[in-house]
Amino acid sequence: MDGSFWLPEGASTLAAEIDSLFYFVTWASAILFVGVVAAMAYLAMRYRRRDVALVPEPVEPNKFIEITWIVLPTILVLIVFNWGFKLFIDLSVAPPDSYEVQVRGSMWNWEFEYPNGTVTAGELHVPVDRPVRLVMSSVDVLHSFFVPAFRVKQDVLPDRYSSVWFQATRSDTFQVYCTEYCGDGHSAMLASLVTHPQGEFEEWLESAGVDEDMPLPELGAMLYEQRACNSCHSLDGTPGIGPTFEGLYGATETLADGSTVEADDNYLRESILEPGAAIVEGYQNVMPPAYGNLSERELSGLIGFIEEQ
Numbered sequence: 001m002d003g004s005f006w007l008p009e010g011a012s013t014l015a016a017e018i019d020s021l022f023y024f025v026t027w028a029s030a031i032l033f034v035g036v037v038a039a040m041a042y043l044a045m046r047y048r049r050r051d052v053a054l055v056p057e058p059v060e061p062n063k064f065i066e067i068t069w070i071v072l073p074t075i076l077v078l079i080v081f082n083w084g085f086k087l088f089i090d091l092s093v094a095p096p097d098s099y100e101v102q103v104r105g106s107m108w109n110w111e112f113e114y115p116n117g118t119v120t121a122g123e124l125h126v127p128v129d130r131p132v133r134l135v136m137s138s139v140d141v142l143h144s145f146f147v148p149a150f151r152v153k154q155d156v157l158p159d160r161y162s163s164v165w166f167q168a169t170r171s172d173t174f175q176v177y178c179t180e181y182c183g184d185g186h187s188a189m190l191a192s193l194v195t196h197p198q199g200e201f202e203e204w205l206e207s208a209g210v211d212e213d214m215p216l217p218e219l220g221a222m223l224y225e226q227r228a229c230n231s232c233h234s235l236d237g238t239p240g241i242g243p244t245f246e247g248l249y250g251a252t253e254t255l256a257d258g259s260t261v262e263a264d265d266n267y268l269r270e271s272i273l274e275p276g277a278a279i280v281e282g283y284q285n286v287m288p289p290a291y292g293n294l295s296e297r298e299l300s301g302l303i304g305f306i307e308e309q
């Protein structure tokens with residue numbers, strides 16, 4: 001089904017039926033609304049009080065009209081309930097042969113772990129024409145995983161697993177959003193969802209492992225994007241939610257308590273692992289402590305990358 005004013009083009013097996021239900025409810029509501037308002041306006045005009053002295057005749061109830069306005073809305077509501085309940089079940093129960101990917105939400109980043117242990121951040125790769133089940137959890141606050149093109153949306157909680165499934169119908173790149181307000185970087189908590197044709201997905205998965213020989217600053221540049229450092233730290237001197245990386249390395253920073261510190265390797269390392277330890281003057285202590293799981297090599301990569309700016 002093509003996109004419309006109301007909905008983007010669907011790209012999952014269930015999208016068409018969800019859209020049909022959506023349009024049914026929308027148009028039924030629109031028709032009823034117009035009908036009720038038109039009848040109300042007409043009757044108000046037709047039976048308005050024309051004279052202050054006028055005393056209206058008592059009206060006898062009309063059984064036919066009363067039964068009609070009870071039975072018709074009941075049927076309408078039952079249709080929507082049955083249709084919606086069936087779709088809800090279809091959306092909730094993933095087929096048993098689904099490909100399973102673990103999803104971790106954190107402020108403000110999406111991380112995906114595949115069955116072979118490969119981890120990607122900010123990018124989810126899945127095969128097309130095969131059911132995919134996402135098992136999701138959060139390391140901090142409530143997030144919500146939303147892929148408009150697949151018509152799926154599910155809360156991601158810190159204290160329990162939630163899941164969502166879909167089967168993509170074409171290979172393309174889709175947008176993933178976080179749709180639960182989760183702090184300063186909420187609107188930048190995005191990921192792209194890439195669907196690969198069968199066979200190509202397996203190829204991607206094999207090549208996705210981190211290249212051990214990648215030079216450190218290059219690894220840092222990749223992490224800067226993947227771990228979403230870029231949503232708070234600019235590279236062009238603009239202050240964001242956090243200080244810019246431009247000219248940061250080796251600079252003398254004034255901290256919130258008035259003391260000064262040189263932004264050397266040790267300071268940068270501490271600031272990544274323990275963001276609250278030393279806050280630069282003028283900034284809030286909002287950086288999430290989610291970077292403690294970076295490896296030594298990844299830390300060196302990020303520091304090397306910052307040094308280059």
Ligand code: CUA
Pocket residue numbers: 105106107108142143144178179180181182183186187189
């Ligand atoms: Cu995560 Cu909003």
